[in-house]
Amino acid sequence: MSFDHLRATYFEESAELLESAYAQLSALAEDRADGDTMHALFRAIHSIKGGGGAFGFTRLVGLAHVMETLLDHLRDGSLASTPDRMALLLKATDALADLLGAEQRDEAMPEGFEKGLIAALAAVVESPGRAMKTGLPATALTPAATDGAGWRIIFRPHAALFRHANEPLLLIRALRALGPVSVSVDLGRLPGLEVLEPEDACLAWTLDLAAPVPRAEVEEIFEFVVDECDLTIEPLGRTVTEAVDAPSDAPPMAAAPTAVPRTEQAAAVQSVRVDVAKVDRLVNLVGELVINQAMLVQIGNAVPPEACPGLVAGLETLSQHLRELQEGVMAIRTQPVKSVFSRMPRLVRELSAQLGKDVRLVVTGEATEIDKTVVEQLADPLTHLLRNALDHGVETPEVREAAGKPRQGTVHLSAEQRGGRILIELSDDGRGIDRARVLARAKERGIVAPDAVLTDNEVDELIFMPGFSTAAVVSAVSGRGVGMDVVRRNIQSLGGRIAVESRFGQGSRFVLSLPLTLAVLDGLVVSVGREAYILPIASIVESLRPRPQDIHDVVGRGQVLSIRGAYIPLLALHRAFGVADAVLDPSRGIVVIAETDHAGRVGLLVDDLVGQHQVVVKSMEGNYGRIPGIGGATILGNGRVALILDVAGLAETTDRGAATRHAPPAAAVLH
Amino acid sequence: MSVLATRPDSGPSATAEAQYVTCTLGDAEYGIDILSVREIKGWSETTALPHAPDWVRGVINLRGTIVPILDLRARFGLGLTATTAMHVVVIIQTATRMAGLLVDGVSDIIAVAAEEVRAVPEIGTSVPERLLAGLIPREGGMVSLVSLDNLLNLPDAETTPAQ
Known part of the structure; x- marks a missing residue:
């Protein structure tokens, strides 16, 4: 394993540890904490620190160290966890994440970036409350600590110890650093050679440490194995009878670990890191x-x-x-959406501080699983939506109060699986979309005709239109030139859809509907001339054979199909792709009506419908390049390649070429 | 892939002698660096790509990978190849891309010392010069070395107007 590889693994693991740290912090903040929460938080920070030390990330280690000290006091109760301290820990975790990110990118955070935080953390640790530390636990420890003899540690690793990359020898050596240690080994659990599992830990040790060190220092050494062994730490000289008992204890001990490690092993094997x-x-x-x-x-x-x-x-x-x-x-x-959801609380914290708003983020369904690629590409659109919700949606506390709402705004982020899709919802209880203003702006920008009458839904949809820049409401937070149209495009490129519902004065709700996976899709195979194309079923509304009288020529727009009173632009695939020998007369072919988010509905003229298949999507970009109107390729049952249509892209490209659409393409051979 | 990853070390510059697969287009012979050749197969029907230049004959399924097929003759501006079952596709792999070259046939494998390769003259060839990497004089003729990197530098369909 190369150094780079180790480094990459460290950052990967640190990201997970941070995620866990944030989860524990929010559990603490929401009073969902149990006894393990603080320990888990401590372990996460401790592990980040440990790895960071190995790579020489001194600044990171420095910060993690004071955090750890504070956490240590919090978990042993010598300091109470107050909201202030939690907020400080959150900030420190954010800073730790920043330092980690900087190391990963081989950059350095500005000098002194973490100084203030370290000072604040240290101040808390040294605060008067800390007096309890020497007060309360000391009473329990004093007799043992002052009898001066040292500690007897009985260390019985569970069988799985080695599999979790722990090494008793290192622990014993670490113990020896504290003072003279005499070690006796207990071979009671060592099976015969013929049944010996070389990877199981069978030995147990009794370690007598003859040094008057605080119990905590001994405990720290066993910090990482405490869940994987039976550990007794007691003052030396008091345990003669127990020590004698130990060997007779051995048989039940040998039986007990088989029960305990089983469940532990099961827990450990539940996840495997795979490239x-x-x-x-x-x-x-x-x-x-x-x-x-x-x-x-x-x-x-x-x-x-x-x-x-x-x-x-x-x-x-x-x-x-x-x-x-x-x-x-x-x-x-697939991967739980948690990995992207967990980045959002920080964003909300920072933004609400920056905007002077009081916002609570409620996250649900973060265990919902979705294709890894989708998860990764969700971060940008979600960030954008959240920014919008905080900047334009939720009002300042004063305004909220005046409107009879609680001062604190609530943003709800949720994920759930419904059928073959994942629904992600982001709702806020802010001011909602001001339809009159949106419509006025759209008319001003020429997105809709000045005399157009739109339904509420249609007005809401306008915010996704390209060119609907919210220039008048641009702020440092949102409106960085990335509009909602980009969000919509991002979601579409993932094969998803986005919709908005809003009630003026009461808030907005954005619903993202995403496919479970990008690797397979349900497609309709259509034929055009000798070629076969795949149309994603998700975008198809209906298909029909039009009557000749329903086809109309519109100057400059090609043909349209009138269906139930609506006019739908017709897009002849043979013309768009230059396919010879195709059905040219729409009333002899089939029109598949597909929904696109940008161009509304379009009718695609094809020769015939061949069948419905689940197809494996393959990228064209690796060996060739992007083709407008083509979303990818797949291989049909006969071994031939078929291209998957990207209806939205197709409508766009033919729109661009609308003026020349009637000129026959030079490559097409028309008989 | 791992085989290919080692290629730069064992390329022509490292050894004095390089091997080329020679293939024919009519009477002319062209050489392709043997280390880039992944396999040689017979011509099979392709799926046409819209908005592609005419020398891109389409794509085929090569055991699950979508591979574009380039008509070498058309690429050199010598007209489209009238394909038959006897035509041959040389599958090549460069550092970034895989593609098939449609040729009339494959004739030989030749070993050529680096100093035998002549530079392509500025004028005098019917092929756009960038597509050739050098010329090798042979008995009774000449082998033109194909510059695979330039050849596979496919136009992004978006920036090329449809034909």
Whole structure:
């Protein structure tokens, strides 16, 4: 394992530890804490510090160290956890995250960046409350600590100790740094050679430390193994009888650990760190299998059933297993949305401080799982929406009070799975969308006609229009030139949709609907000339064969289809892609009506519908490049490549070329 | 991939002698660096790509990977190849991309010392010079070395107007 690799692993793990630290902090803040919360928080910070020390990140270690000291006091009760102290810890965790990020990018945070925080943390630790530390626990410890003899530590590792990368020798050495240690080993649990599991920890030790050190120093050494061993620490010289008892204790001890580590092991094995590339290779392979199976089914259909009995049933079972295998493999790629949700509380904290607002963020459903790629690409749009909610949505405490609302605004961020999609909702109880103002601005910018009459929903939708810049309400927080149209585009590029609901004066609600995975999609196979294309089912509204009288020519806009009183622009695929031998007359082909978020509904003229398939999406960009109107490619049952249409992109590109649409493309051979 | 990753170390500059797969377009012979050649297969029907230059014949499924097929003859401005089952596709892999080159046939593998490779003259070839990396005089003719990097520098479909 190279150094770079170790470094990468450290940052990866630190990110997870930070995530856990934030989770514990919010549990503490919301009074959901239990006895483990503070310990888990301490361990997270301690582990970040430990790793950071190994890589020589001294500033990070310095900060983590004072945090750890404070946490230590908080968890042993010598300092009470007050909201102030929690806020300070939150700030310190933010700073720790910044320092980590800087190290990861090989940059340095400005000199003195963490100085103030370290001072504040140290001040809390040294505060009068700390007197309790020497007061209260000392009474319990004094007799032991002052009898001066030292400590007897009985250390019985559970069998799984080594598997969690712990080494008793290092602990014993660390103990020796505190003072002279005499060690006796207990071989009671050592099985015979023939049944010895070399990776199990079978030995137990009795360690007599002859040094009058505080009990806490001994405990610190065993900090990381405390959950993986039976540990007794008692003052030396008082435990003669117990020490004698120990050997007779051994058989039950040997039995007990088998019960305890089992559950612990199960907990540890629950997650495996796997390189995404490996998972992707599996996903690809399964994709190949699916294609292969489709080919087999095609061949199987050509064989008369009596010639090969059992073939049909066998293929049927194969398909079922494959579907399960595919779902299983896809599930590996999924990740809880927590990893992106957990970044939001900090954003809310910082923004509300900056904007002088009091906002509470409530997060639910963060365990909902979604494709890793989707999770990663959610961060930007979510950040943007949240910024908007805080900047434009939630009012200042004074305004809220005047409007009869609680001073503190609430932003709710939730995720849930519904059917084959994930719904992410962001709602606030702020002022909502001011429709009159939105409409006025849209008219001003020429996005809608001056005399247009729009429904409330249509007005709300206007905020997603490109060019609907909120220039008049630009602030340092939002309005950095990234509009809601970009948010919508980001979501669309993930195969998702975004909708808004708003009630003026009561708040807004944004709903993001995202596919579970980007790797497979349900597609409708359509034929155009000799080519086959895939249309994502999600975007299809209906398909029909139009009557000749429903097709109208519109000057400069090509053809439109009138359907139930509405006019839908027709887009002939053969013309857009220059395909020869296609059906040219719309009333002889099929029009598939698809929904796009930008261009509304469009009718795609194709020759025929071939069938519906679940297809594995493959990127074209690696070996070729982006093609406008094409979202990717897949491989059909016959082994041939079919292109997946990107309807929104298609509508856009043909819109651009609307003026020249009627000129036959030079490459197309028209007979 | 790991095989390819070692390529820069063992490339022509490191050894005095390099090997080339020679393939034919009509009477002309072209050389392709053997270390870039992944496999050689027969011509199969492609799926056409919209908005692509005519020398991009489309894409094929190569065991699950989508590979674009370039008509070498058309790329050199010598007209489209009239494909038959006898035509050959040389699958090449560079550091970033994989593609298939449609040629008439593959004839030989030649070993050439680095000093035998001549620079491409400024004028006098019918092929756009950037696409050739050098010329190797042979008995009774000449082999033109194909510059794969320039050849695979595909136009991004978005920046190229549709044909």
